[in-house]
Amino acid sequence: MKISYYNGQFKNDDEVTVDYNDRAFYFGDGVYEVIRIYDGEFFTVNEHVDRMMRSASEIQIEGVTRREIMDIVTELKDRNDIDNGALYIQLSRGIEKRGHAYPIGIDPVILAYVNSSDRPLELADTGVFAITSEDYRWLKCHVKSLNLLPNVMEKERAVRLGAHETIMHRDGIVTEGSSTNVFLVKDGVMQTHPADNLILNGITRLEILKLADELGIDYKEAPFSVEELKAADEAMITSTTQEITPVVKVDDSVIANGTRGEITTRLQEAFNKKIHKLNLVK
Known part of the structure; x- marks a missing residue:
């Protein structure tokens, strides 16, 4: 019980x-x-x-x-x-x-x-399909409040269309997913939306940035457009329960030939090592 x-x-x-x-x-x-x-x-x-x-x-x-x-x-x-x-x-x-x-x-x-709940290991390998939507939430998204109706509606829309996640944008600028943060990789540089009032500064998001520092992966916290996301070399979503999940298709655009990218893989491997190291010291 x-x-x-x-x-x-x-x-x-x-x-x-x-x-x-x-x-x-x-x-x-x-x-x-x-x-x-x-x-x-x-x-x-x-x-x-x-x-x-x-x-x-x-x-x-x-x-x-x-x-x-x-x-x-x-x-x-x-x-x-x-x-x-x-x-x-x-x-x-x-x-x-x-x-x-x-x-x-x-x-x-x-x-x-x-x-x-089990770890999302299968999705971490195969990647997921995401759709996009205008972000119509309030302007205090940095607060992890109980008011999640827009997020729920967009997650449901994704499910009905056979997708895993809805990636939201304001006037074409990507903010975050309905329950995730969003990253892209272009020409070896990782990018994610700045941690302002338009997104929740995810704990896993912060862990990814720490790992990028440790691995020597270049990154920037700067806005990017839906078009830039669809043209990215790699894309991923992150959260506490979804960890680091590759995005291999956004709307009708295939990302990274539909496979997990190199930088995404490196981050996943480093994340796994961090978990295992943590749990060896009890």
């Missing part, structure tokens, strides 16, 4: 009930993180918790400390027998009858649970 956490209590999954006056339910008034677990150990947990605290601050949720978040996720992982998977943690403004303005005097509410 899995153990989850809600509003101060660890309980069996089938015993957890969520208050319908939780503002996460009414307004999506909260933030969240997904933390990867490899071989029973967290990967980049500090980075995820730090980002959650920044997101909470951006939307003025107060009353929860970094230490409290870290204690909850650590205990929850330890209470569950999970080898490979992810821990989801959500922080809402609190419980109060419906009203748009921030309620006064309520405490934030934390929800957390774990799920087992």
